[in-house]
Amino acid sequence: MQxxxxxxxxxxxxxxxxxxxxxxxxxNLSELFNxxxxxxxxxxxxxxxxxxxxxxxxxxxxxxxxxxxxPLPVSLAGLLMQGATYEDGRIELSDADASELCSxxxxxxxxxxxxxxxxxxNGSNRGxxxxxxxxxxxxxxxxxxxxxxxxxxxxxxxxxxxxxAGVALFLDVE
Numbered sequence: 320m321q322x323x324x325x326x327x328x329x330x331x332x333x334x335x336x337x338x339x340x341x342x343x344x345x346x347n348l349s350e351l352f353n354x355x356x357x358x359x360x361x362x363x364x365x366x367x368x369x370x371x372x373x374x375x376x377x378x379x380x381x382x383x384x385x386x387x388x389x390p391l392p393v394s395l396a397g398l399l400m401q402g403a404t405y406e407d408g409r410i411e412l413s414d415a416d417a418s419e420l421c422s423x424x425x426x427x428x429x430x431x432x433x434x435x436x437x438x439x440x441n442g443s444n445r446g447x448x449x450x451x452x453x454x455x456x457x458x459x460x461x462x463x464x465x466x467x468x469x470x471x472x473x474x475x476x477x478x479x480x481x482x483x484a485g486v487a488l489f490l491d492v493e
């Protein structure tokens with residue numbers, strides 16, 4: 320019932336997304352019955368607006384303003400993170416006394432043209448301690464039964480540390 324009520328406000332949000340002109344609209348994907356369908360529709364609409372083939376678009380994420388020139392940016396609200404905390408633009412390992420799930424804000428998603436043409440640079444940093452990007456899985460719930468997508472987040476330290484910590488994002492606690 321809560322999802323049905325929340326969907327009534329989505330019509331306004333979608334209208335403002337099409338009229339916003341590169342201003343990200345805040346959306347909570349957990350309010351949808353099928354967030355994967357929304358992401359596919361966003362990809363299709365981005366292809367129309369940008370006049371690009373859908374196959375040339377990839378899902379990009381940002382916690383800054385890197386996606387300000389994207390055709391249809393969407394700012395995610397209500398994300399939860401497990402295994403780490405998010406501070407000062409990058410994730411950090413959680414303290415032993417930290418809450419199991421912490422809220423995550425400031426993530427913007429948009430479909431952008433794939434400039435690597437299929438050559439993926441995952442930014443993995445197995446040895447050093449310089450900054451790198453980590454593709455953090457975004458699941459529907461903490462049961463980790465259904466994967467939605469992966470979101471790239473800046474990290475500091477070894478990629479293996481984040482994998483061992485089991486860092487993941489979730490749309491909802493249920």
